[in-house]
Amino acid sequence: MTEAEFEDLLQRYLDGTSQPGERELIEQWSNQLGEPENFVLPPTEREQVRAAMWRQIEHLTQGRSGNGPTDHTLTGKELHHSTSFWRMPVVRWLAAALLILGVALAVVLPQTWKSTLAPSTMAVEWTQHHNKGKKTELLTLSDGSRVTLFPGSSLHYRPGLIGSRREVRLQGEAFFQVAKNPDRPFLVYTDQLVTTVLGTSFRVKAYAGRKNEVAVQEGRVSVQLRRGADLSATPVQPATEGVILLPNQQVMYSALTPRPLRKQLVQNPVVLVPQTFTFDKQPVSKVLQALEKAYGVELVYDEAKVANCTITITFYQESESLYDRLDVLSKALGASYSLADNARILFHSDGCTP
Incomplete structure (x- = not known):
């Protein structure tokens, strides 16, 4: 059973459209939620998961009893000592929903599922690789993809990447160099995002309690919120609610401050297409166009205002960043710039005297 099939099974249960036998299967599993043998999270992270689940349960149940929202939120410690918490039917029901939201993905299926499911839908055990060292580790997957796994990070995958x-x-954090295969998209799940590629290089950060980040080094990737993600979407046929990232672009998302996904520039854009940065009495627009091409960025400016502006300038140091070069250009022209959504840079100039 793939992750997508498992989430579909839970969604049908919540929608009341379960097929024969599915409802009993979900309820059998939900009755065992909270038992220690069903958790793979370390104790230090369990409290965070329980607290997050309780916040979501409060959100989902507000107004259903007619009493309005409560003023008291249980802490992780209180939840830990509440022996009746995991026994409440509404909690077990909502815990299944929380899996769809990606909050309690560390809960594993009980062994009893294996005897209940038909052979064609039996869950395939996932392999876990955890980097316990202080240096990055390089993993080569069965399809030839390479994953640089950072210290303290874990990667889960099915043997042979079947499916x-x-x-x-x-x-945690990893850098992916994915082998190209247009017929079999490569998906990276974090607790909040789904990243889909056909073959490219990108970095993903997904540490517990922090923002999820995806940054692209080459090629293009599709990023969606995990909840409700269209798993059939690809960078060629992207999802309506997702974003497409190109080199030097990234997306950041936090469930604590949810907002639509917006792509932005990475902190230090690298040169993608080498350019000659020596200009002798050249139009400023030509300098801006060279920067756009070199870094793959979109510089937005008023062409009419810079039409009469020329400049003699040379960018020497390879260590100079895009922003260093924009600082020098802005100072020479009495201009300024600012970052904008959609990975754009706005260049502000009042023009030049002819």
Whole structure:
């Protein structure tokens, strides 16, 4: 059973459209939620998961009893000592929903599922690789993809990356160099995002309690919120609610401050197409166009205002960043610039005297 099939099974249960036998299967599993043997999270992270689950349960149940929202939120410690918490039917029901939201993905299926499911839908055990060292580790997957796994990070994947999609789960940070295969997209799941590629290089950060980040080095990737993600989407046929990232672009998302996904420039854009940065009495627009091409960025400016502006300037140091060069250009022209959504840079100039 793939992750997508498992989430579909839970969604049908919540929608009341379960097929024969599915409802009993979900309820059998939900009755065992909270038992220690069903958790793979270390104790230090369990409290965070329980607290996050309780916040979501409060959100989902507000107004259903007619009493309005409560003023008291249980802490992780209080939840830990509440022996009746995991026994409440509404909690077990909502815990299943929380899996769809990606909050409690560390809960594993009980062994009893294996005897209940038909052979064609039996869950395939996932392999976990955890980097316990102080240096990065390089993993080579069965399809030839390479993953640089950072210290303290874990990667989960099925042996042979079986299935119509090559799927992995990440906790922590990793740099992916994905082997190209247009027929089998490569998906990286974090607790909040789904990143889909056909073959390219990108970095993903997904540490517990922090923002999820995806940054692209080359090629293009599709990023969606994990909840409600269209798993059939690709960078060629992207999802409506997702974003497409190109080199030097990134997306950041936090469930604590949810907002639509917006791509932005990475902190230090690198040169993608080498350019000659020596200009002798050249139009400023030509300098801006050279920067756009070199870094793959979109510089937005008023062409009419800079039409009469020329400049003699040379950018020497290879260590100079894009922003260093924009600082020098802005100072020479009495101009300024600012970062904008959609990975754009706005260049502000009042023009030049002819």
